[in-house]
Amino acid sequence: MKKFIAVFFLLILSPKIAYATDDFLVSGEATYEVDGSATKVTQEISITNATTEVHATDFTLSLKGAEVSQARAFTEDGELEVELTKGDVVKLKVLFDESIVGEGNSQNFTIEYLDASVVRVSGDVTEVSIPKLATETFDTYLIRLKVPNSFGAHSYMSPPPDNELGTGGFTTYYFDKAVVTLGVSAAFGKFQVFSFDLTYHLQNPLALPTEMEVALPPDTSFQKIFYQSVSPKPDNILVDPDGNWLAVYNLHARERLDVRAIGVVQVFASPWRQFASNSPLxxxxxxxxxxxxVVEIANGLASPKEIYDYVVNTLNYNYEKVTTGSKRLGALSALENPAESICTEFTDLFIALARAKGIPAREVNGYAYTDNTSLRPLALVADVLHAWPEYWDSERDLWVPVDPTWGKTTGGVDYFTKLDMRHINFVMHGVSPELPIPPGSYKLGANPQKDVFVALGELPQNTSSIPAISISQRGSLPFQGLVLVAEIENPGPAALYDQKVELFFDSAKKYESNLTTLLPYEKRILEFTVPYGFLGSSMPETAELYVGNAREEFATNKNPALARDVIAISLTVVFCVAGVVIYIRRRK
Incomplete structure (x- = not known):
């Protein structure tokens, strides 16, 4: 399996010196060499005196969330003393042996350390978290990200680096201060894989049979689903106008049913397929x-990016509301109470502004895989789900997911240009802001259990579906052709797209069409009339039906049909002759 490496610039780098920054010009170059579980970090720093009155005696580098070891500092003349203070914010205080005085003179030194927090290996993904600059600290700053060529080409890097250079088995990406302060995210590879185990609890409260539906995670432009089992098997599966997959179950009166869906989702960095659906406004x-x-604000925003930035800059995430099951505010109340927002408010405000601007947008409920709920929180109480918006890009004919919530909570990481491969789409809300309800929300009883389990996974060995075809015939009257009834079912594990349907009579093609979509466990019925002719002269002996790579042959039983018609003719002649004879005898 291909390795996938994602890079996120997330944390806060906040060097502090004992004097006002106006007294010094501070420049730095940081190199992050990713190779192994611990990343070697080299900070080359220069402090230049801006006046003759002051000079630097020490320098403190503060790193939030770092796991620093083997720290050292040195100049070209030798080692410097370093005081390491660990905690939520790690501090590296460098004490200078001698003072550099005089306007324009510089204190040049290097800090080296290993940071175990930079690299996170999770399944097929290696993530790298590199501190983000506090803008007021350095006058000039450059970050180099050095990665092995074994990582492969990056699938996205946002914002793009100022430059990149490959040498000695490594590729180095360069970012200057203006870029880094906005946050940088990058990914090397094509996809990430998660396994899921979902349970739905259904109950028919009526005294009559009824049909009920559950929403199964669907294919989208950025994810592909492989179902290992859905138990019990649905009676059928449908697609709604938003592209949701709805498994249909017929429940008896008062029946209670637990449905369990187990599978794997492959999340892509770039669209693997385009899906057309409604574009609600x-x-x-x-x-x-x-x-x-809402209209006034929308009129002042020119693009989805400006809408995203407005939402990120306007709303504040309220961590206390995450576990309380708080009431959904909606866009207007979010504007009136910006400090009371969680992911639903960030999403609702984006959708309202986009639609008011004439840009189709919708809500996604799903699972966002996170190992840091402070930086990337989840908010929907039902099994810790997350919400984010999508907008319709008419130029690319594509629903584009963005996450203004995480754009806010990470302090500016770009979740607009490219969404990471941690977001798993469960349902889309375009026509309705609430339906269908997502997995994890089908609860019964006063003490509902956990029904959503997601973990890093691997692609199944079998990723291809082959349609199952069964053909039967519907009887016809004498002298008429047969009707073939073909039931086509997708047994899984994946949806089938653009399946060519071809029908041959005695090896001659008589029918061709295209089956655009056949979802896992979906059934389609096709009917074909078999030509007949006089006494079966045009009737073929065999029919062959091809659907994609599947083939089914059916014998039309031409001879029995011909015998049936001969018997029918004979009986007709006999009855006619008998009728004539009886008529003549009565006339006599």
């Missing part, structure tokens, strides 16, 4: 697209 109780305040 209507308002709702949560998306007040016609409210004057």
């Amino acid at each position: 209507e308002g709702s109780v949560y998306w007040q697209v016609e409210d004057p305040k």
Whole structure:
């Protein structure tokens, strides 16, 4: 399996010196050499006196969330003393042996250390978290990210580096201060894989049989689903206008049913397929697209990126609301109470502003894989789900996911240009802001159990589906052709797309069409009329039906049909002759 490496610039780098920054010009170059479990970090720093009155006696480098070891500092003349203080914020205090005085003179030194927090290996993904600069600290700053060529070409890097250079088995990416202060994210590879185990609890409260549906995680432009089992097997599976996959179950009166779906999701960095669906612009109780305040704000924003930035800069995430099951505010109330926002408010405000601007947008409920709930929180109480918006890019014919919530909580990481491969789509809400409900929300009883389990996984050995075809015939009257009834079912594990359907009579093609989509466990019925002719002269002996790579042959039983018609003709002649004879005898 191909290795996938993602790089995220997330944390906060905040060097502090004992004097006002106006007294010094501070420049730095940081090199992060990713190779192994611990990353070697080299900070080359220069402090230049801006006046003759002051000079630097020490320098403190503060790193949030770092796991620093083997720290040392030195100049070209020798080692410097370093005081390491560990905690949520790690501090590296460098004490200078001698003072450099005089305007324009510089204290040049290097800090080296290993940081075990930079590299995180999770399944097929190696993530690298590199501190983000505090803008007020350095006057000039450069970051070099040095990665082995074995990582492969990057699938995205946002913002793009100022330069990149390959040498000695490594590729080095260069970012200057202006870029780094905005946050940088990159990924090497094509996809990430997660396994999931979902349980749905259904109950028919009626005294009559009824049909119920559950939403299964669907294929989207950025994810592909492989189902290992759905138990019990659905009676059928449908697609709604938003592209949701709805498994259909017929429940008896008062019946209770637990449905369990087990599978694997492959999350891509770039679209693997385009999916057309409705492009809603209507308002709702949560998306007040016609409210004057919403319209006024939307008119001042020119693009989805500006809408994203406005939401990130306007709302504040309230961590206390995450576990309380708080009421969903909607876009307008979020504007009135910006400090009371969680992921649903960030999402609702983006959707309302986008639709008010004439840009189709919708909500996604799903699972966002996170190992740091402070930087990347989850908010929907039902099995710790997450919400984020998508907008329709008409130039690319693509629903584009973005995450303004994590853009806020990470302090500016770019979740607009490229979403990471940690977001798993469970349901899309375009027509309705609430339906279908996502996995994890099908609860029964006063003490519901956990129903959503997601973990890093591997692609299954079998990723291809082959349609199952069964053909039967519907009887016809004498002298008429047969009707072939073909049931086509996808047994899984994956959806089938653009399947060519061909029908041959005695090896001659008579019918061709295209089956655009056949979802896992979905059934389709196709009917074909078999030509007949006089006394079966045009009737073929065999019919062959091809659906994609599947083939099914059916014998039309031409001879029995011909015998049936001969018997019918004979009986008709006999009855006619008998009728004539009886008529003549009665006339006599």
